[in-house]
Amino acid sequence: MSAFMIGLLAGLGAVLVVAAVVKWRSRDKPVSVADKAEFLSRRRARMLPALAVIFLSQQATFFSQMSGGEHVSAEKAKISAWLILSVVLLFGLATKGFWLEPKEVRDLVDDENTRANRNEGMRWGFLFAMGSAIAIYVLTMFDVVTGREAVHIVLSFGIAAALLRWGVLERRAHRDA
Amino acid sequence: MPERLANRLKERRTELGLTQAELAERVGVTRKTVNTVENGVFTPSATLAIKLAQALDLSVEQLFWIER
Numbered sequence: 001m002s003a004f005m006i007g008l009l010a011g012l013g014a015v016l017v018v019a020a021v022v023k024w025r026s027r028d029k030p031v032s033v034a035d036k037a038e039f040l041s042r043r044r045a046r047m048l049p050a051l052a053v054i055f056l057s058q059q060a061t062f063f064s065q066m067s068g069g070e071h072v073s074a075e076k077a078k079i080s081a082w083l084i085l086s087v088v089l090l091f092g093l094a095t096k097g098f099w100l101e102p103k104e105v106r107d108l109v110d111d112e113n114t115r116a117n118r119n120e121g122m123r124w125g126f127l128f129a130m131g132s133a134i135a136i137y138v139l140t141m142f143d144v145v146t147g148r149e150a151v152h153i154v155l156s157f158g159i160a161a162a163l164l165r166w167g168v169l170e171r172r173a174h175r176d177a
Numbered sequence: 178m179p180e181r182l183a184n185r186l187k188e189r190r191t192e193l194g195l196t197q198a199e200l201a202e203r204v205g206v207t208r209k210t211v212n213t214v215e216n217g218v219f220t221p222s223a224t225l226a227i228k229l230a231q232a233l234d235l236s237v238e239q240l241f242w243i244e245r
Contacts, residue, residue: 111207
């Protein structure tokens with residue numbers, strides 16, 4: 001099996017394990033739709049900034065350990081695992097998320113304020129992605145940056161900025177005056 | 178001077194003896210959204226403003242006004 005496939009499977013496996021743990025942890029939690037939505041909304045507010053930090057630190061590790069072709073298989077596995085995580089996070093940003101929950105809970109947890117916060121997060125993500133693209137463009141005048149590295153940086157900064165901003169706004173929204 | 182959408186949501190909700198969660202359930206949003214509207218952090222859509230006014234037995238103009 002190729003290193004790329006191993007990475008893809010590892011990424012998918014990690015996503016499934018996290019989904020299973022989340023589902024198992026919420027087994028005895030409140031059952032009414034409103035209570036469930038409130039519980040999930042609070043958990044999301046806590047998780048988003050943490051996810052952004054984990055995602056960014058993963059990128060820092062990736063770039064600091066770039067071997068320049070010595071461990072090509074390991075690099076391919078890491079890249080494909082990162083790709084899976086990026087796609088899952090992008091899906092989370094672009095959709096209502098909580099894919100394993102009933103539709104009425106998903107609709108409620110994605111109410112007007114949440115959509116506004118998410119859109120603001122997406123706006124920040126776009127601006128950060130564009131900013132990092134410009135920075136890379138300038139960098140290529142002085143150093144060599146491969147296409148893959150450029151895409152990696154743009155995608156990582158865009159997603160992390162969107163997650164972080166959305167998380168901050170959600171936490172602020174939950175805070176009582 | 179910037180304009181701000183002020184409201185008497187909290188005052189009216191308390192008058193009627195409702196919690197944020199109960200009001201949220203009546204209008205079909207989460208407690209967080211009611212909280213942000215009450216605190217003036219979030220400007221609701223016309224639809225939500227009308228739903229809130231109906232749930233609190235007031236007109237939209239009685240519930241919300243522009244503060245300069």
